[in-house]
Amino acid sequence: MGMLTERDINLYNESGYVVPDFQLDAEIVEEIGFYHDHLIKKHPEYSDYCPAVLCYETGFLKFARIPEILDMVEQLIGPDFALWNSSFFAKPAKVGSKTPWHQDEAYWSPDVYLNSLSVWMPLDGASQESGCMQFIPGSHMKEVKEHRHIDNNPLIHGLVTDEVDSSAAVACPLSPGGATFHHSRTLHYTAPNR
Secondary structure (H helix, E strand, C coil): CCCCCHHHHHHHHHHCEECCCCCCCHHHHHHHHHHHHHHHHHCHHHCCCCCCCCCCCHHHHHHHHCHHHHHHHHHHHCCCCCCCCCCCCCCCCCCCCCEEEECHHHHCCCCCCCCCEEEECCCCCECCCCCCEEECCCHHHCCCCCCEEHHHCCCCCCEECCCCCHHHCEEECECCCCCEEEECCCCEEECCCC
């Protein structure tokens, strides 16, 4: 049985995101940090902030399969789902840049609609000042907006949309090991880590 309440599920359906009453054990957060440190040792060239780094560490995969998280995903999108991607983003203090407003579905073919969501979990406390997740409630009910490459540079993988009324944004601060779940069409953003 999943951890989400009926209220959580209704909020996700109406707003396109939910912040459940969920927290990973401190030991698991510490273990994820261990894999992060291992990744940096393996690739010291990435120890300073680098906006677009792709490297692979299969040790992270087990954390994407934590049963409580999978149960919550099932409550939101049903039992037949697959892990599409697992990513780790570093946002060092003072230099961690923003992730501009976008919809995850903008990265996919417009001919394909996938009933999908993302789970976002900070290893450190995420406040508005350090760049917690922000969402535009209800934006998942509309079409995917026009997106472009960040800085209009096709060599940058990240996308951004300019069609956002950020005055409607809701910030979701979290403790280490907390989580947000958001629909693939929900507009979202994280500020720089100041």
